[in-house]
Amino acid sequence: xxxxxxxxxxxxxxxxxxxxxxxxxxxxxxxxxxxxxxxxxxxxxxxxxxxxxxxxxxxxxxxxxxxxxxxxxxxxxxxxxxxxxxxxxxxxxxxxxxxxxxxxxxxxxxxxxxxxxxxxxxxxxxxxxxxxxxxxxxxxxxxxxxxxxxxxxxxxxxxxxxxxxxxxxxxxxxxxxxxxxxxxxxxxxxxxxxxxxxxxxxxxxxxxxxxxxxxxxxxxxxxxxxxxxxxxxxxxxxxxxxxxxxxxxx
Amino acid sequence: xxxxxxxxxxxxxxxxxxxxxxxxxxxxxxxxxxxxxxxxxxxxxxxxxxxxxxxxxxxxxxxxxxxxxxxxxxxxxxxxxxxxxxxxxxxxxxxxxxxxxxxxxxxxxxxxxxxxxxxxxxxxxxxxxxxxxxxxxxxxxxxxxxxxxxxxxxxxxxxxxxxxxxxxxxxxxxxxxxxxxxxxxxxxxxxxxxxxxxxxxxxxxxxxxxxxxxxxxxxxxxxxxxxxxxxxxxxxxxxxxxxxxxxxxxxxxxxxxxxx
Numbered sequence: 016x017x018x019x020x021x022x023x024x025x026x027x028x029x030x031x032x033x034x035x036x037x038x039x040x041x042x043x044x045x046x047x048x049x050x051x052x053x054x055x056x057x058x059x060x061x062x063x064x065x066x067x068x069x070x071x072x073x074x075x076x077x078x079x080x081x082x083x084x085x086x087x088x089x090x091x092x093x094x095x096x097x098x099x100x101x102x103x104x105x106x107x108x109x110x111x112x113x114x115x116x117x118x119x120x121x122x123x124x125x126x127x128x129x130x131x132x133x134x135x136x137x138x139x140x141x142x143x144x145x146x147x148x149x150x151x152x153x154x155x156x157x158x159x160x161x162x163x164x165x166x167x168x169x170x171x172x173x174x175x176x177x178x179x180x181x182x183x184x185x186x187x188x189x190x191x192x193x194x195x196x197x198x199x200x201x202x203x204x205x206x207x208x209x210x211x212x213x214x215x216x217x218x219x220x221x222x223x224x225x226x227x228x229x230x231x232x233x234x235x236x237x238x239x240x241x242x243x244x245x246x247x248x249x250x251x252x253x254x255x256x257x258x259x260x261x262x263x264x265x
Numbered sequence: 266x267x268x269x270x271x272x273x274x275x276x277x278x279x280x281x282x283x284x285x286x287x288x289x290x291x292x293x294x295x296x297x298x299x300x301x302x303x304x305x306x307x308x309x310x311x312x313x314x315x316x317x318x319x320x321x322x323x324x325x326x327x328x329x330x331x332x333x334x335x336x337x338x339x340x341x342x343x344x345x346x347x348x349x350x351x352x353x354x355x356x357x358x359x360x361x362x363x364x365x366x367x368x369x370x371x372x373x374x375x376x377x378x379x380x381x382x383x384x385x386x387x388x389x390x391x392x393x394x395x396x397x398x399x400x401x402x403x404x405x406x407x408x409x410x411x412x413x414x415x416x417x418x419x420x421x422x423x424x425x426x427x428x429x430x431x432x433x434x435x436x437x438x439x440x441x442x443x444x445x446x447x448x449x450x451x452x453x454x455x456x457x458x459x460x461x462x463x464x465x466x467x468x469x470x471x472x473x474x475x476x477x478x479x480x481x482x483x484x485x486x487x488x489x490x491x492x493x494x495x496x497x498x499x500x501x502x503x504x505x506x507x508x509x510x511x512x513x514x515x516x517x518x519x520x521x522x523x524x525x
Contacts, residue, residue: 167353170321171367172341185357262357262398
């Protein structure tokens with residue numbers, strides 16, 4: 016029997032949630048330490064601290080979405096240019112090789128000193144990280160567009176812009192979305208680190224503050240909210256990919 | 266012959282590579298009359314595809330020039346259609362979008378585009394697959410889609426670079442029939458590059474035989490009988506294929522001796 020696309024997906028998620036909760040509960044029982052409460056203790060905390068948690072969630076969501084948007088919007092044109100122009104690649108590739116492996120998170124102190132403790136250093140730090148991940152992916156994906164597709168388009172009288180619009184950009188979309196999904200995980204991790212160290216808002220701060228107060232159930236409410244943030248971003252990119260790359264699932 | 270539709274005049278092409286210069290074509294001359302079907306036959310790597318790219322305005326020859334209707338080819342021309350070996354279809358566009366891509370690029374109004382695409386898809390038997398993606402089509406259907414793209418552009422010169430090489434024998438014959446039918450109905454000039462002797466004899470009114478690299482024209486065979494009914498089953502068809510096979514063997518053997 017063929018699986019219903021929506022119901023099947025919901026069933027997959029239900030299975031995953033049950034699996035994770037069971038694993039969590041078993042681990043909590045095995046560890047038997049207040050630092051790791053089971054899901055039945057942690058989830059009621061989300062409702063209990065909702066009034067504090069919700070504004071922190073919105074602040075974190077805003078930071079991560081804006082940062083990913085900036086990083087992606089800057090990386091796509093540069094990635095396409097490097098991928099399709101050997102001259103641009105010759106200029107930027109050496110810079111990229113030096114900067115890509117650098118853990119961007121070490122720049123946080125510099126950014127805090129330069130930009131203060133508000134949203135800016137967190138947004139810039141995440142944007143830089145996403146920028147490099149998207150740049151490398153788009154550059155490599157745009158290099159792999161078959162030359163025959165380009166020739167065929169040129170024979171139809173396509174301008175350079177037409178070739179980008181109809182051939183190169185769509186060809187890079189699957190890899191772009193893979194990069195965005197991976198980046199969303201990295202972005203949330205950096206967000207936690209940046210909010211935990213600098214400032215007094217956001218989920219990262221919420222978790223670290225609860226940890227410092229030894230309020231472990233409250234800390235877990237923050238962890239659940241942060242996980243939810245990651246799932247929302249991941250799912251957003253997944254939905255966008257499914258809509259924009261329909262041709263891959265035929 | 267009056268003004269040829271396509272003329273390649275003294276065309277030579279040299280590629281600069283890491284291992285030095287490679288001469289792909291040497292002083293190639295071909296005239297193709299309006300409405301004529303010419304097949305270019307030769308061993309692999311003899312520059313057949315290069316000559317087609319030059320004719321399509323996608324490559325500038327090192328020497329010589331290509332002319333269409335007496336005008337020097339300086340870039341892609343709207344009424345020249347090119348079908349490549351992998352058909353150059355875009356996997357993310359539907360059959361109708363792929364067929365109408367040339368019209369979309371030329372900013373043809375949507376309504377006219379839809380009409381012309383529907384007509385072309387009907388002609389190649391893909392009307393029921395307008396919303397499908399290329400990945401959902403068989404090899405033969407993809408070939409027909411490439412043909413539909415050429416038909417929507419009202420091509421008066423169709424250039425094809427081994428468009429049937431990836432198809433199995435039976436499908437290949439079916440597609441050869443379709444190519445011949447479209448050529449008869451539309452009346453465009455057609456240049457087919459192939460390494461298949463049978464294909465050249467079936468689809469070419471004239472067959473241009475090329476030497477191994479650097480490719481040059483070594484023989485032109487008149488093959489006007491290709492328009493006969495059941496040409497593929499005619500004794501003359503087999504005889505011509507045999508003659509061409511021997512000619513190609515001779516050419517390759519002479520080149521090997523010359524390079525020994």
